[in-house]
């Protein structure tokens with residue numbers, strides 16, 4: 001009886017490992033930015049306590065280098081996360097394959113040699129991680145900007161800003177937001193013939209109408225003939241960070257922005 005149970009158990013276990021392995025294989029080529037964002041949250045809440053926010057607090061271990069001592073494939077690292085490392089303080093966890101997979105995807109996305117998330121040249125990962133913390137926290141860029149599926153749409157999505165802007169330009173943008181407004185980021189202030197004032201980010205325009213995303217993230221289509229007056233806003237709605245961030249913080253933030261290369265599955 002015990003024997004049979006054991007066999008059934010290990011058979012089931014074997015099958016689920018196989019299933020899990022193929023699911024993971026499929027994922028190895030297809031983590032979405034949202035998955036990685038999730039992984040980042042799980043990492044910061046469950047792992048950073050020991051491994052540190054930048055993955056290098058356990059002596060001799062650097063989780064964000066893209067290489068691990070105890071395994072190489074995603075599947076192996078997922079197992080380590082689930083079972084822990086016996087005889088050490090690395091604890092087991094109850095994360096599902098998918099959850100553990102997103103943590104691994106997050107760790108790999110920060111690896112310097114990764115061609116996907118592209119940590120970008122020789123920028124230390126710790127700067128990128130600090131920059132992300134500033135973006136979501138103290139500098140509160142996330143109040144307006146969307147990255148990898150998270151955040152509002154009132155300002156441009158910055159998920160691929162590192163692919164379209166250089167570090168130097170990004171620096172300048174933070175110091176003087178009015179300096180470099182891309183034509184695609186035009187803001188309009190309009191007054192309709194009914195007296196309603198609408199401001200928003202222009203998505204599209206033609207001879208007859210203007211489509212914009214208003215300040216409540218609603219998509220509006222304004223017929224030009226229904227407008228009493230309208231003007232494109234010259235100054236950027238974005239504040240300057242010249243006096244709000246130290247030079248070091250500015251560098252970290254730019255390192256983070258440069259790392260955003262529009263990761264796609």
Ligand code: HEC
Nearest residue numbers: 046047050058068069070071080081085088089090091103
């Ligand atoms: C209580 C502290 C602690 C927590 C929490 C913890 N770890 Fe660990 N982890 C360790 C220690 C210590 C080691 C080193 C074990 C050894 O090899 O001596 C380790 C090793 C590892 C390794 C192997 C590294 C390698 O190079 O082979 C991975 C991967 C890992 N941890 C990932 C995680 C992840 C992901 C989480 C969160 C889900 C996590 N750990 C949570 C303490 C912890």
Ligand code: HEC
Nearest residue numbers: 139140141144155156173177180181182185236237238239
């Ligand atoms: C009050 C809302 C708001 C906040 C806060 C804000 N931004 Fe912006 N940002 C905008 C808007 C609106 C634009 C588009 C107009 C422009 O280019 O100035 C923009 C543009 C940008 C651009 C240029 C995008 C492009 O496509 O060229 C970058 C880069 C940027 N912001 C980064 C940041 C960073 C980093 C922070 C935090 C330090 C931040 N922003 C804070 C509203 C904001």
